[in-house]
Amino acid sequence: MDQEGRQDLRRRLTATVVLVLFALVAIAMASFAWFSIADQAKARQLALTANAGNSLRFDLDAHDSFDQYVSTLGFNQIAARISSEQGVDIDSSKLQPVTTSDGQSFTYEDGSEAQVQTGAYLEFTLHFISHEDVVVRLTGEAGRNGEAGTAFSSSVDGLPQAMRMSFTCDGRTWIYDPNLGSSVSTSGGVTTFGIPAGASSEVADMFSLVAETDKSTIVRIWLEGTDPNCTNMIKGADYAVTMRFEGIEQLDEQGQQ
Known part of the structure; x- marks a missing residue:
């Protein structure tokens, strides 16, 4: 050459x-899903509200009578319980991107197990009770007194879509995915569903209650690392979680309540 x-x-x-x-x-x-764990999303608000014609209530502990349960739980009560049980300070801890196939056990991007005691995800137990036999439904519909419906919210676009919550009892798990709208799917004892914005839908029906009988349910909240919105754009953002439950009376074989 x-x-x-x-x-x-x-x-x-x-x-x-x-x-x-x-x-x-x-x-x-x-920016990719599974953003760096150096700076995570921080919880600022966590509120729960139950309103179903006074027939449905809950609490963080089981009680002897219906009247001892409450219709509203706030951030401070839930945060104190998580702190006492898990040793996690919600006000200063930050969620880490994790993923799960069953809504109960969680792993990081590298496949290692995520421990609830680190605050990587949140976990606490709710005890439900009702005067009637009902199905408990997670609803996006507001209450009669202005209680907000179920929703994730943040000042940062994309963060609400990357969040999830699950409810485990009776050997089953129900996962709320805000991206699914009115869709629902079930596989291997896990039901994943969406909620129509501002509405109540049977796709969000979960476990059943027998009248005057306490039922404990484990609640978990996490940031889904595999969601396309879980990118560097949402690192360090604050978020809020609101849950609202309805007690839907079950029908007999003739369609009567």
């Missing part, structure tokens, strides 16, 4: 190297 040919080859190789470097820089700057 003559000198001119060698110079031309050198120029082509240089151009190729530059293009590869640009490509590597672009990849490094892009």
